[in-house]
Amino acid sequence: MAVLEPYAQPRTTFGRFLDDLNPTALANALIGFIFAATGPVAIILTVGTRGGLDQAQLASWVFGSFFINGLLSIYACWRFRMPLVFFWTIPGTVLVGPALTHLSFPEVVGAFHATGLLMLLLGLSGWVRRTMSAVPMPIVMGMVAGVFLQFGTDWILSLRDDIAMAGPMTLAFVVLSAVPALGRRMPPLIGALIVGAVLIALGGAGASVTPSGAWFGGPSPIMPEFSWQAMLELVLPLAITVLVVQNGQGVAVLHAAGHAAPINRVTVACGLWSMLTAIVGTSSTCLTGPTNALISSSRRRESHYAAGVVVGLLALAFGLFAPAFTHILLATPPAFIATLAGLAMLRVLQAAFGSAFGERFRLGALISFLITVSGVSLWNIGAPFWGLVFGFLVSWLLERSEFEAARAATATTDKDARTT
Numbered sequence: 001m002a003v004l005e006p007y008a009q010p011r012t013t014f015g016r017f018l019d020d021l022n023p024t025a026l027a028n029a030l031i032g033f034i035f036a037a038t039g040p041v042a043i044i045l046t047v048g049t050r051g052g053l054d055q056a057q058l059a060s061w062v063f064g065s066f067f068i069n070g071l072l073s074i075y076a077c078w079r080f081r082m083p084l085v086f087f088w089t090i091p092g093t094v095l096v097g098p099a100l101t102h103l104s105f106p107e108v109v110g111a112f113h114a115t116g117l118l119m120l121l122l123g124l125s126g127w128v129r130r131t132m133s134a135v136p137m138p139i140v141m142g143m144v145a146g147v148f149l150q151f152g153t154d155w156i157l158s159l160r161d162d163i164a165m166a167g168p169m170t171l172a173f174v175v176l177s178a179v180p181a182l183g184r185r186m187p188p189l190i191g192a193l194i195v196g197a198v199l200i201a202l203g204g205a206g207a208s209v210t211p212s213g214a215w216f217g218g219p220s221p222i223m224p225e226f227s228w229q230a231m232l233e234l235v236l237p238l239a240i241t242v243l244v245v246q247n248g249q250g251v252a253v254l255h256a257a258g259h260a261a262p263i264n265r266v267t268v269a270c271g272l273w274s275m276l277t278a279i280v281g282t283s284s285t286c287l288t289g290p291t292n293a294l295i296s297s298s299r300r301r302e303s304h305y306a307a308g309v310v311v312g313l314l315a316l317a318f319g320l321f322a323p324a325f326t327h328i329l330l331a332t333p334p335a336f337i338a339t340l341a342g343l344a345m346l347r348v349l350q351a352a353f354g355s356a357f358g359e360r361f362r363l364g365a366l367i368s369f370l371i372t373v374s375g376v377s378l379w380n381i382g383a384p385f386w387g388l389v390f391g392f393l394v395s396w397l398l399e400r401s402e403f404e405a406a407r408a409a410t411a412t413t414d415k416d417a418r419t420t
Contacts, residue, residue, distance in 0.1 A: 005262035008081040012305075017078075021306040024298045029310035031187055032085070032294035036311075037066075037318055038193050040090055041325075042341040043151070047093055051100025057281055059323040060220035064088075064282030067219075067319025070312045072273050072285065077308035082259040083296045084266070085308045086273065087315075089286040090348070091241040094147045095234065095384050096283060098375065103230050105281065110224035111234035112278035118239050119284075120271025123264055136402070138356050139391040140240055142365030143384050145352035146372025148345055155342020162335035164203075169196045169339045187294075192343055196336045219280035233385045240388075242270055242286045250287030257296035257304065261287070360402045364395030 041062060048058045065088045076084035096108055158166040172195040176188035247266060254261040266287050273285040295307035318325065356365040368391025372383050395402060 004265050004268065007079045012078050012081055017306055017309065020303045021310070022300065022303055024300065025295070025303040025307040026310060028295045028297055029307040029314070031190065032291040032307070033311045033314040033318075034190050034193075035187065035294060036087055036288070036291050036315075037325075038189060038340060038344070040087070040344060041065075042337045042344065043090055043093055044088075046151075046154075046337060046341055047097040047100070050097055051105070053100075053105060055323075056220055057105065057222075060222070060280045061282050062322040062325065063219050063319045064277040064280040065319070066315040066322070068277050068280070068282070069273065069285055070315030070319060072269060072312075073315065074309050074312035076269065077305045077312065080262060080265075081302075081305045082254065082261070083257070083292045083304040083308040084254075084261070085288050085291050085295065085311050086269065086285050087288045087291065088277070088282055089238070089242050089246050089284050090345075091144050091147065091245055092238045092286075093283045094151070095237050095241065097147075098383060099230070099233055102377070103227070103233070104225065106223055106225040107227045107230040108234065109222045109278055109281055110226040111230040111238065112282070112284060113224050113275050114226070114231055114235045115238040115242070115284050116271050116274030116276075116278060118235060118271070119243060119267060119274060122239075122243070123267030123269075123271055126264060135240065135388060135392055136361045136364065136395065137244065138358060138361040138365040139368045139388060139395060140244060141352045141355035142357075142368035142391055143237070143372045143387040144241065144245060145349060145356050146369045146387060147384055148349045148352055149373055151342050151345040152349055154338045158335040158338040158342070162333060165196065165199055165333055165335040166339040168199060169193075169336070170343070171195075173343050189340075189344055193340060196332075196340065200332055200336065221279050222281040224278065237384050237388060238284050242274075242284050243267065246286035246289065249289035250292055253289050253293045253296065257293075258301050259296070259304070360405065361395050361399055363399055364391040367391045367394045 044061055044065065045058060048061060053061070069086045069088065073085045073087075076086065099108055099111075155166070155170075159170065169192040173188045173192040176183045176186055176191045247263075247270065251261045251263060251266070270285045270287065277283075277285055291311060292308070295311060296304040298304070298307075356362075356369060368387040370387075371390055372387035375383050376386065377383060378386060
């Protein structure tokens with residue numbers, strides 16, 4: 001069993017937290033939370049509604065995404081005194097979409113539990129890096145790009161079908177992105193959200209958004225069902241997206257901000273909390289990249305954790321009112337959700353394509369992408385799994401030199417790290 005990283009010493013006190021909580025940290029926390037509560041939630045609702053989930057199941061999913069993960073975020077930020085905000089895996093959520101067309105929701109929830117257990121064992125063993133490096137990152141990102149593509153095309157279609165809604169939202173996003181001075185004051189995605197909300201209010205589309213049930217809600221436990229089909233289709237792709245794609249991004253963000261992320265503890269936490277959130281039907285927990293990047297953007301590194309604690313507190317409140325927020329978002333025009341989700345995924349999709357078709361494993365990544373986009377299934381196992389399998393096989397047969405080059409690069413990196 002690997003030695004888990006120690007907590008920060010001396011322990012964080014409430015007095016120190018108040019001293020470190022400054023206006024900049026509060027502003028960054030609010031921006032980071034709004035980012036998580038808009039585009040990413042739109043992705044949950046898009047995937048869930050396509051998969052036939054009802055409003056109560058969606059509200060429970062949102063509750064677990066925010067309330068349960070918010071508890072972990074507060075604890076981790078407080079104990080390690082660094083920005084360690086945990087939410088749910090967006091790529092993993094997208095992966096679930098095709099599975100819900102031929103798997104029941106309890107079977108998908110069973111896969112969430114199994115994925116959490118796998119990550120827990122990997123975290124305790126210390127084998128995360130070795131295991132995840134078995135499948136080259138470009139092939140993984142080819143699969144991710146194939147899954148994400150639909151969000152981009154749905155946004156384009158919303159521009160065709162509802163230009164009055166999607167057009168101004170897109171224009172606001174482009175202007176705020178093109179003018180850095182404006183973008184620093186108003187993040188482009190939040191600007192698009194505000195424009196969309198104003199259009200809904202002016203057009204009267206928001207008249208029916210009053211929740212039909214209670215504003216306040218709690219979890220709705222889902223009894224899992226364990227099937228080999230769901231295990232084969234979802235567990236490995238979900239684990240890879242969490243440990244390699246999401247956590248890898250989060251660790252890189254923390255490193256850039258001057259923090260050394262406790263990778264083993266992060267992996268263990270993702271495993272444990274994924275099993276907890278699965279109880280209420282929520283996809284796997286991960287170390288978020290974008291939100292941690294937003295809250296660690298200030299120069300005062302010692303205040304980053306305080307912003308993370310505030311994000312966790314806001315997540316608790318959002319989770320408790322999940323039924324109200326879910327109903328409101330579902331009552332908005334389809335183009336609003338499609339545009340918000342598409343704009344939120346642009347950078348992620350761009351990064352996926354860049355990673356997939358860079359220097360190595362480009363043929364394998366292309367096969368992985370094409371199979372995933374095709375939606376083809378074999379033995380009722382979805383395309384993302386087969387994209388990984390056949391992408392890896394093609395690279396193994398036709399790009400053998402790439403594996404040797406990757407191993408040599410990894411060995412050099414490990415040697416440099418040991419020397420340092």
